[in-house]
Amino acid sequence: MLAEIGAVTLGLAFVVSLYAILASVMGEVRHRTAWVLSGRNAALLTLPLLAISTGALLVALVTEQYQISYVWSVSDPTTPLFYRITALWGSQRGSLLFWCVLMALFAFGAIVLNWKSDRRLMPIAIAAMMAVLAFFVGITFFMENPFTRWWLDPSTMREVDTLLIPPGVVAPDQAALAATAQGLNPLLRHFGMIIHPPMLYLGFVGFVVPFAFAVAALASGDLTTNWIKATRRWTLVAWLFLSLGLILGGRWAYDVLGWGGYWGWDPVENAAFLPWLVGTAFLHSVMIQEKRGMLKVWNMALVIMTFSAVMFGTFATRSGVIQSVHSFARSEIGWPMLLFWAGMTLVAGALLVWRWQRGELRDEHPFVGLLSRESLFVMNNVIFMALTVAIFWGSFGAPITASLFFNQEITLGVEYFMLVTPPLFALMYLLMGVAPLSAWSAMSLRRMGASLMWPLLLTAATLFVIVLTSELNTPVSVLAYGLVFMAGYVALYETARGVWVRRRAHRESVWLALRRLYGRNQRRYGGYIVHLGIVVIGIGVIGSTIFQLETRRTLQINETQRIDRQYELRLDGLQQGISADNRELIVAAMTVFRDGREVARIQPRIDNFPNMPMTIAGAHSTLEKDFYVLLTGYDTERGIASFKVYINPLVNLVWWGGLVLILGTVLAAWPKEIVPETVRRTRKVNSLAGEMA
Amino acid sequence: MTNIAWEKPAALDKPKGKPRSGSWKFALGGALMLAAVVYLVVSGTMVGARFFITVDEVVHNPAYLGQTVRITGAVIGSTIQYDPVTGDLEFTIAHIDSEPTDLATELHRVANNPVSTRLHIVMTNQTKPDLLVHEAQAILTGQLREDGNFHANYVLLKCPSRFQENTPGNMIRTTND
Numbered sequence: 001m002l003a004e005i006g007a008v009t010l011g012l013a014f015v016v017s018l019y020a021i022l023a024s025v026m027g028e029v030r031h032r033t034a035w036v037l038s039g040r041n042a043a044l045l046t047l048p049l050l051a052i053s054t055g056a057l058l059v060a061l062v063t064e065q066y067q068i069s070y071v072w073s074v075s076d077p078t079t080p081l082f083y084r085i086t087a088l089w090g091s092q093r094g095s096l097l098f099w100c101v102l103m104a105l106f107a108f109g110a111i112v113l114n115w116k117s118d119r120r121l122m123p124i125a126i127a128a129m130m131a132v133l134a135f136f137v138g139i140t141f142f143m144e145n146p147f148t149r150w151w152l153d154p155s156t157m158r159e160v161d162t163l164l165i166p167p168g169v170v171a172p173d174q175a176a177l178a179a180t181a182q183g184l185n186p187l188l189r190h191f192g193m194i195i196h197p198p199m200l201y202l203g204f205v206g207f208v209v210p211f212a213f214a215v216a217a218l219a220s221g222d223l224t225t226n227w228i229k230a231t232r233r234w235t236l237v238a239w240l241f242l243s244l245g246l247i248l249g250g251r252w253a254y255d256v257l258g259w260g261g262y263w264g265w266d267p268v269e270n271a272a273f274l275p276w277l278v279g280t281a282f283l284h285s286v287m288i289q290e291k292r293g294m295l296k297v298w299n300m301a302l303v304i305m306t307f308s309a310v311m312f313g314t315f316a317t318r319s320g321v322i323q324s325v326h327s328f329a330r331s332e333i334g335w336p337m338l339l340f341w342a343g344m345t346l347v348a349g350a351l352l353v354w355r356w357q358r359g360e361l362r363d364e365h366p367f368v369g370l371l372s373r374e375s376l377f378v379m380n381n382v383i384f385m386a387l388t389v390a391i392f393w394g395s396f397g398a399p400i401t402a403s404l405f406f407n408q409e410i411t412l413g414v415e416y417f418m419l420v421t422p423p424l425f426a427l428m429y430l431l432m433g434v435a436p437l438s439a440w441s442a443m444s445l446r447r448m449g450a451s452l453m454w455p456l457l458l459t460a461a462t463l464f465v466i467v468l469t470s471e472l473n474t475p476v477s478v479l480a481y482g483l484v485f486m487a488g489y490v491a492l493y494e495t496a497r498g499v500w501v502r503r504r505a506h507r508e509s510v511w512l513a514l515r516r517l518y519g520r521n522q523r524r525y526g527g528y529i530v531h532l533g534i535v536v537i538g539i540g541v542i543g544s545t546i547f548q549l550e551t552r553r554t555l556q557i558n559e560t561q562r563i564d565r566q567y568e569l570r571l572d573g574l575q576q577g578i579s580a581d582n583r584e585l586i587v588a589a590m591t592v593f594r595d596g597r598e599v600a601r602i603q604p605r606i607d608n609f610p611n612m613p614m615t616i617a618g619a620h621s622t623l624e625k626d627f628y629v630l631l632t633g634y635d636t637e638r639g640i641a642s643f644k645v646y647i648n649p650l651v652n653l654v655w656w657g658g659l660v661l662i663l664g665t666v667l668a669a670w671p672k673e674i675v676p677e678t679v680r681r682t683r684k685v686n687s688l689a690g691e692m693a
Numbered sequence: 694m695t696n697i698a699w700e701k702p703a704a705l706d707k708p709k710g711k712p713r714s715g716s717w718k719f720a721l722g723g724a725l726m727l728a729a730v731v732y733l734v735v736s737g738t739m740v741g742a743r744f745f746i747t748v749d750e751v752v753h754n755p756a757y758l759g760q761t762v763r764i765t766g767a768v769i770g771s772t773i774q775y776d777p778v779t780g781d782l783e784f785t786i787a788h789i790d791s792e793p794t795d796l797a798t799e800l801h802r803v804a805n806n807p808v809s810t811r812l813h814i815v816m817t818n819q820t821k822p823d824l825l826v827h828e829a830q831a832i833l834t835g836q837l838r839e840d841g842n843f844h845a846n847y848v849l850l851k852c853p854s855r856f857q858e859n860t861p862g863n864m865i866r867t868t869n870d
Contacts, residue, residue, distance in 0.1 A: 258820060370718055382723070386730040393734055398742065409745035411763050413834060413847070416741025420733045552818065554778045613823050632820045633777020642777035644820050 003068050006056030007147040007163060010097070013049040013104070014141050016042050017134040021127045028123035028220070036123045040111060043126045046133060047108040050101040057094060057146055061087055066177035069161045070094055070146040076181035078581040086194045087184050092318065093146035095197060100136050102198070103205040107133060110209045110234060118230040121216040128212035135340050139333045150177065186609040190256045200245030200272060204310045206238025207275065210282075211307035211348070214300055218351040223296065223360050228286050232523075235286075235303075236669035239279050240662060246272060247658035258615040258630050260550065260646035262654065265417040270395040271313035274388055278306040281384035287523075288374045291440055293364030295374075297356050298381070304348040309388075311341040316396070371443040376435035383428045390420045426480065429538060432487035432531055436494050455489035472547050472649060480542045488535035491528040498525070518667060526668025533661025536653050543650025550646050552632075557639040560593070564647060567627060568593040572601075574636050584608035588631045588641050592620045604631040604643065623656070625649045743834055748788035748812045751837050763834045764843065765789060766812065767804040768850075770827025775819075782816040786831050796830065804828045815842045824850035 020042035027035030057070065061084045066072045074087040074094065089095035107129040115122060140146070148161050151169035159172055188194075210231035217227035249269065250262035263269060282302040288295045319334030355361055367375055394412040402410040437451040462485050467473045495517070502513035518525045553561050555571035562568050572589040579585055587605040591598055602618030620627040626648040633642040743763040751757045751764050766786030773784040787803040788810040789796075803809040804827060814833060825831075825848075835845030 258823070367716075367719060370722065375719070379722075379726075382726055386726070390730065390734050390737070394737070394741070398738055399745075410742050411745050412738060412741040413743050413763075414741075416737040419740055420737035423733060424730075552778075552780050612826065615820065615823055630820055632780065633775065642780075644780070 002056045002060045002063075002065060003147040003149055006053045006060070007141075007145065009049045009053040009056070010100075010137065010141050010145070010147070013046050013053065013100070014134060014137045016049060017046050017130045017137060020046070020130040021134065024123040024127040024130070028127075039123065039126055039130075040115070043111055043130050044108055046130070046137075047101070047104040050097075050104045050137070054088070054097055054101045057097060058085065058088055061085065064178065066174065066181050067149045067171055068146075069148050069150055072150065072177055072181045074182065074184050076183040077178050079184055080581065082194075083184050083189060086188070089197045089201075090184050090188050093140070093144045095201075096136065096140040096144050096318075097146050098198070099201050099205065100133065100140055102201050103129075103133050103136060103208060106202075106205050106209055106234075110212070114213075114230050118213070118226060120220060120222050121213055121227060121230065124216035124219045125212040128215045129208055132208050132212075132344070135336075139336055143333050143336070183609075186607065186612060186614045187256060190252055196245055196248035196252050199241050199248055203238050203240075203242025203245050204272075204275070204314060206234060206241055207279065207307045207310050209234035209238070210303050214303040215348050215351065218300065218348070218355050221355075221360070223355065225290055228290060228299070232286070233669050233671070235279070235283060236665055239276070239283060240665040240669065242272075242276050242279065243658070243661055243665065246276060247655065247661075251655060254651075255617065256614070258617060260548065260628055260630075260644075260648065261544075262651075265394070265414050267395040268313075268317050270391050271316035274392060275306050275309035275313060277384050277388045277391070278302060278309050281381045281388075282306055284377050284384075285381050288377050292374055294367070295378070296361040296363060297352065300352050300355075300361070301349075302381075304345065304352065308341065308345040308348075311337070311344065315341055365441075369442040371438055371445060371448050373435060373438040373440050373443070376431060376438050380428070380431045380435060383424055383431060387421065387424045387428070390424065391417070394420065422480075425538075426483055429483040429487045429535075432534065433483065433490045436490055436528070436531075452490075455486055455493050458489045458493075459486045472543055474546065477542055477546050480546075481539065484535050484538040484542065487538075488532055491531040491535070495525060495528055522670060522672070523668045526664050526666075526670075529664025529667060530661050531664075533657045533659070533664055536657030536660055538657075540650045540653030540655075540657055544648045544654065547649045548646060550644070552642070552644050554640065554642045563627075563645055566594050567647065568596075569629070569643070569645065571641060574634055574639060574641055576636050579607075582609075586631065586634055586636070588618070588634070588643070590618060590629065592627055600627070602627075602629060604629045606631055606634075621652055623650075623652055626651045747790070748786060749810050751843070752788075752810055752812060758837055758839070761834065761836050763832065764812070765830060765832045767800040768825060768827060768829045768831050769804055769811070772813075773825060775821045777821070780818040780820070782819040782821060782825075783814065784825065784831075785811050785813050786833075787811050789830070800828045800830055812837075813842045814845050816845050816848065819848075822848060822850050 020039045023035045023039030023042060025039075026032065027037075027039055057068075059065075060068050060071050061075055062081065064071070064075070064077065064084075070091065070093050071087075074090040075084050079087070087094065089098045107126075110129065111122070111126060114125075118125070145163050148163045149165075150159050150161055150172050151166060152159050152172045153166070153169050155168070160166060160169065210227075213227040213231045217223055249272070253264070254260075254262040282299065285295050285302060286299050289299050315334065315337040319337060352361075367378070369375060394416045398412050399410060402408045433455065434448070434452070437448060459482055463478055463482055466481060467478065495514075498517045499510060499513045502508055502517055503510065506513070506516075508516065549564060551563060553563070553569065555561055555569070557571055557573055560568050560570040570591045570593070572591055575585075575587045575589070577585050577587075585605055585607055587603050590602050590604065592600040592602060600620035602620055604618035605616050607614040607616060615630050615632070618629045618631075626646070628646040628648055630644040630646075631641060632644050635641070743761055744757070745763045745765070746757065748764055748766045751762060764786075767789050769785045769787060773782075775782050787806070789799050789803050814831070814835075816835075830851045832849040832851075833843065833845040834847040835843055837843050
């Protein structure tokens, strides 16, 4: 029954989303309000339909309905309840359904919250969102349906996996199905992996809202900043989730993949990073259009490119054509996805070119002054786009070009990315340090120099302390830290300057001035906190990349060995056992000493799942460094074990910086208090009365 | 009372008189940045490019001897040897076609076919990858040296279950075997 409920509601969601496209477009073209309303209602209906469908699959997972082949393939009787729930996105079919319900949720929110304020844009925006949703629901229903079931053909004794029940078949024995169920992929049994996909999906699908409103602006001819105002917060929310997804993905790789790193420049990782880069460029350049009426074409192009990158990333991950540890198995949905991606990008691009040629996207001001804020923001955009192009080329462009034009298969290794991206990231940090100090329209070199004085002095002082007191001080790292620290000090300096001005003007306390500063311009000052987050991440990346120590040790029980000048490691014991979910566990109990003092007890282990082993690191984490140990081999009879040890300086700043970044984005996107007109009037009258008294 | 937000006024330092056209500066700046990015990408491509070839090609074409290339093959499970003390890892892979129609079947076929072209892989200072099992697809970056071994410094593995649609029947049969 669950399979029927899930499949029927999924099919209905497909039909309803198609109807929503048709009704919205016809309503807009023929100016029929009733059709537009009908299209809106149909679009709203997709959320409950997909929620029921997803709910049916969840119930099937929790209640162990192994006849549903998806349930059979991602869980087994030993799977704990928590992982049964997360198995919803544990494989292609379930995660596509989950993707659809999240997209419907975003569409629902955008329709409800923007309906009144952006009435003119809504019909086409709804049609665009529903077109994307219909595509994903369509491929889920027709090609990757998670509600197919196992049936047994008694005449051939073969089982078939189908949505519709073939004639003459019987349901297989439940006990046999339970006994052969596959269980969740061990790699997915990690906290980071449990939250990472939903966050990434939210980030990906969230960009459908700004994309849809941009297309609506281009199609309807409302090319003012209305579409930007309508989608400002949606863009920030999508960007927030995408950032969170990327950070959690890095954390998962660090904890689970057992190579001591968190970013391997893998094509699928890069595919998720590309929309983040273009989206970040868009978040910056859109401010120029709002403030100065410039870069109208560029902003449209950026928002189209961002969603195009999202779709390409989805294709790269889900088609299975890209060789990666992250990709799903090869699937038939690759070609439809590629065609939809190309078609969607072409249609949006054609609309943009059409409006551009008609002269409807002219800038209201010319660029003056290389140091004006708009010029520096454009340079920032150039850097983000250069990073995007370079990473796209390294991951996809070069292999595709070589294959198409030179009949050669090539790939670009990590060396490519380590050569190309650091200078571009350095320029990004440089601009992060300079652009906030500039003014709109024009800025002289002298004034810029004066504004930079305090941040530069603070940076120099910090570098001086680092060189004197720390081991992390090669020339390259000092230069890199200099750029990163300057960007951080500029963000702090700008905030401090704002507080100082408020205190002088209003005689406010520091705390009150800070609060009101954020309250009055939350995007700008939230943005500075995001900059600080990026700075903290930068410090962590530099430390853990340049100064990582990697070594190998073999220890007998009770033996202690020195790892570096500070650390020693002792093997206390080796234990072997079977866990409740049938894993064979080999656990090494170890003690970590720092400067002769015991600082931690860690337990690196190997989990032998029935199909594959998993190496789980034991780590002693401090803000300063991670002491990260992998159990690589063992002999329990002789009481001997081998380990790979990594010392990763400052790596935890990568995660802490991520938290700061998230805090800043939440502050920037936080909805302002909406005060009703009547209350505002009352407040004004009371305030006047108070002043007169 | 007036509320003040610290926002730099537009045109604070606007030059007096008629503004001069500075478009050439933007064009020059843009051209320089473009040139720098192109240079970075081209030089990076030269350094990082790895030919992605088959086991047959690397074994039979002497041009690839000593060159850093990327190869793919099916892991022969019985050949895997790992020394956790030194981190030395050795195994043999068998040739698979560059674009097989059914990768799971191809991996199974070549890994169990004694006459398929094989190549011995040598890696040092490695943690044994969790997915290094019989019939896994290995994608390796490294060089074929004079000793006839492929010395790899990077390995990416995909276990066969990722390509194979299991069925309850298959599973029952496998369990019984």
